[in-house]
Amino acid sequence: MNFDKLISGFFIIFAMTLNFGFFYGDIATLEQHSKYELFAAIVINIIATTLKIGDKTQIGSVLLATSLVADIQLIAAATIWTIAYYTNALDVHSTAVIISLSGGALMANVTSVILYIGETLKSKR
Amino acid sequence: MNNNSLWLLLQKMRRPFIVIVVTYTIAIIGLISIGGISANGEPYHMTIFDAFYFITYTATTIGFGETPFEFTYPQRIWVSMSIYVTVIGWFYGIGSLISILQDKLLIQEIAKTRFEGQVKKINESFFIILGYNNVTKKIIGKVLSKGFRVVVIEKNRDRINELILENYSPHVPALEADIYDPNALELAGIKSKYCKGLVSLFEDDNLNLKIALTAKILNKTTTLAIKSTTDNHSENLKDIGVEIIENPFEIISQQIHMLLNAPTLYQLEKWIYRIGDLHSSSFTLPRGLYVICGYGRMGRGLHKILNQNNIEAEFIEIDNKLGEPLNVEGIKKVLTKNADDKDVLIDANIEEAVAIIAGTNDDTTNLSILATAKKISPHIVTIARENEMENLSLFEYANIHYIFMPSRLLIHKTINALIHPLSDRFIHLISAKNEMWARDLANELREIGANPSLFEMTIDEKHAYAITQRMKKGEKMYLDTLIRSRSNPKEKNSIKVLLLQREGKPYLLPQAVIDLKEGDQILFACSEDAVDDIEYIAQNIYELDYILKEQS
Numbered sequence: 001m002n003f004d005k006l007i008s009g010f011f012i013i014f015a016m017t018l019n020f021g022f023f024y025g026d027i028a029t030l031e032q033h034s035k036y037e038l039f040a041a042i043v044i045n046i047i048a049t050t051l052k053i054g055d056k057t058q059i060g061s062v063l064l065a066t067s068l069v070a071d072i073q074l075i076a077a078a079t080i081w082t083i084a085y086y087t088n089a090l091d092v093h094s095t096a097v098i099i100s101l102s103g104g105a106l107m108a109n110v111t112s113v114i115l116y117i118g119e120t121l122k123s124k125r
Numbered sequence: 126m127n128n129n130s131l132w133l134l135l136q137k138m139r140r141p142f143i144v145i146v147v148t149y150t151i152a153i154i155g156l157i158s159i160g161g162i163s164a165n166g167e168p169y170h171m172t173i174f175d176a177f178y179f180i181t182y183t184a185t186t187i188g189f190g191e192t193p194f195e196f197t198y199p200q201r202i203w204v205s206m207s208i209y210v211t212v213i214g215w216f217y218g219i220g221s222l223i224s225i226l227q228d229k230l231l232i233q234e235i236a237k238t239r240f241e242g243q244v245k246k247i248n249e250s251f252f253i254i255l256g257y258n259n260v261t262k263k264i265i266g267k268v269l270s271k272g273f274r275v276v277v278i279e280k281n282r283d284r285i286n287e288l289i290l291e292n293y294s295p296h297v298p299a300l301e302a303d304i305y306d307p308n309a310l311e312l313a314g315i316k317s318k319y320c321k322g323l324v325s326l327f328e329d330d331n332l333n334l335k336i337a338l339t340a341k342i343l344n345k346t347t348t349l350a351i352k353s354t355t356d357n358h359s360e361n362l363k364d365i366g367v368e369i370i371e372n373p374f375e376i377i378s379q380q381i382h383m384l385l386n387a388p389t390l391y392q393l394e395k396w397i398y399r400i401g402d403l404h405s406s407s408f409t410l411p412r413g414l415y416v417i418c419g420y421g422r423m424g425r426g427l428h429k430i431l432n433q434n435n436i437e438a439e440f441i442e443i444d445n446k447l448g449e450p451l452n453v454e455g456i457k458k459v460l461t462k463n464a465d466d467k468d469v470l471i472d473a474n475i476e477e478a479v480a481i482i483a484g485t486n487d488d489t490t491n492l493s494i495l496a497t498a499k500k501i502s503p504h505i506v507t508i509a510r511e512n513e514m515e516n517l518s519l520f521e522y523a524n525i526h527y528i529f530m531p532s533r534l535l536i537h538k539t540i541n542a543l544i545h546p547l548s549d550r551f552i553h554l555i556s557a558k559n560e561m562w563a564r565d566l567a568n569e570l571r572e573i574g575a576n577p578s579l580f581e582m583t584i585d586e587k588h589a590y591a592i593t594q595r596m597k598k599g600e601k602m603y604l605d606t607l608i609r610s611r612s613n614p615k616e617k618n619s620i621k622v623l624l625l626q627r628e629g630k631p632y633l634l635p636q637a638v639i640d641l642k643e644g645d646q647i648l649f650a651c652s653e654d655a656v657d658d659i660e661y662i663a664q665n666i667y668e669l670d671y672i673l674k675e676q677s
Contacts, residue, residue: 035173036157036173039153039173043146043150046142046146047143047146047147050138050139050142050143050146051139051143053135053136053138053139053142054132054133054134054135054136054137054138054139055132055136056132078173082172082173082174085172085174086174
């Protein structure tokens with residue numbers, strides 16, 4: 001068992017599951033989405049990204065790229081949420097933007113996981 | 126960015142990042158879960174953003190105070206704990222990030238990448254010069270002034286700083302790397318189509334050979350100027366296919382040979398190297414007994430030349446090992462003693478000698494030998510080897526008849542061979558000529574001036590537009606046209622054509638009636654004004670028309 005692989009696999013999958021948990025629900029109703037889950041998703045995503053820094057392999061670079069995409073989308077979602085909240089502009093429209101941004105990030109997370117699984121299957125050990 | 130160490134550095138950044146993220150997260154979670162009381166006395170919970178904002182300025186020790194409302198005691202307890210965690214985490218994280226950014230390896234990698242970019246941006250002819258020292262410094266200055274670019278590889282950081290301080294214009298990119306490293310040579314652009322040559326003039330012959338080999342493997346077509354101090358190495362370099370092999374001691378021996386037989390040739394050579402003019406008439410070295418101090422690489426070269434000229438010589442060498450081979454050959458004894466000693470010089474028949482050559486590799490010894498020799502025999506001809514190139518030369522003040530400076534010879538030879546290939550060829554061709562020939566040529570050149578300029582031209586579209594246009598129409602153009610005076614085409618300008626090279630074949634002192642072909646390279650000796658005239662006639666259609674109409 002490779003401890004490094006365990007850690008990075010854990011964070012990659014955890015990032016996806018958390019993000020899915022946040023994303024799941026009606027796109028127009030903010031009450032169905034927990035801000036704490038979004039916060040957790042951002043933190044775990046950032047950690048997953050960090051774990052990929054400096055990976056020289058081809059697959060490592062692609063994983064880093066997908067993680068970065070997820071980070072950017074999630075942070076954008078959180079920023080829009082914060083601004084809308086403090087300016088009292090939290091309507092259906094901004095809610096839809098927040099949720100769809102996290103949906104996009106979810107796609108990136110899924111890609112990460114697929115790549116990760118593919119790499120694991122490919123290795124003989 | 127294919128360097129493994131760089132990736133390792135990036136991997137090292139993971140831990141500080143994660144420490145920051147984790148400590149922040151813990152502190153934020155605590156803040157949003159612990160309840161507070163708002164200004165109106167109502168209970169409230171911090172939003173995620175509030176908590177993030179608070180931690181951001183607290184962990185970085187900026188400390189804007191308690192926002193959005195004054196904290197309750199449970200909140201303050203949590204904040205005091207989290208300050209220790211986050212501030213330490215922040216300092217650790219930032220500290221290691223900065224230390225990684227300051228890592229020597231990383232800085233070197235960045236410098237390398239920047240150097241690579243600078244070299245790639247050069248889109249004019251450039252030379253790669255290995256090592257930065259007094260000799261290459263002079264070469265760089267000269268090469269730059271002739272409109273070429275230079276790239277330098279140097280191992281020593283201090284030397285590179287020296288180069289940077291020199292503030293060359295245009296900029297000279299310098300790489301700190303092992304000189305014989307093929308990667309470094311590649312980074313320096315040896316494979317570039319603009320790379321016109323590589324100069325390697327190190328003391329160490331083996332290093333030079335290694336560099337020549339590597340460079341030839343990387344790019345067969347670049348001109349290499351490599352120093353060699355022994356025949357053995359010169360042979361090796363020739364086998365590899367090195368174009369310019371520079372052996373300063375061989376040059377010195379040849380110059381001594383010239384001075385013995387054809388001093389005017391020596392004068393011409395000095396003039397072509399731009400270190401002397403044709404003004405003064407030259408003296409022959411006397412024939413008779415020579416005393417030569419130092420039987421190293423220079424002494425051996427001199428020995429060969431003096432033998433050729435049937436001149437007797439006494440050798441003095443302090444080093445037993447160097448003195449031996451000659452004793453084995455049994456031609457003449459080498460005194461293995463310190464030449465810097467009056468009695469030893471007297472032993473070597475200094476009183477009967479006509480000339481003394483101080484050729485050791487130590488300048489102080491050389492000066493002192495000659496001073497002693499002059500005291501014993503005031504009319505002796507003194508010849509010195511000057512090793513160190515310094516701004517103020519003691520040799521010039523020591524009243525020495527002939528000073529030979531290997532490093533300066535290298536500079537002139539390199540510059541000539543790289544930038545003025547025709548002049549170099551010319552020197553090579555005339556070295557076989559005799560004194561009569563040289564004197565005739567020198568007299569002709571003196572008519573132009575004491576120090577005529579040298580001008581090289583290639584007959585092609587870029588350098589001789591008007592001429593090539595005419596030739597394309599099928600007209601025959603003659604060398605004669607180029608050397609006409611523009612103010613009076615009926616008369617010849619003060620120009621002497623030294624060499625015409627056609628398809629690699631040299632024509633020494635060609636006749637004016639010779640017809641020109643495209644690709645001809647011509648070497649002119651002429652006055653400054655005449656250079657303009659030649660260029661005008663070659664380039665400008667109307668000037669050429671005028672000359673052709675009026676010349677006969």
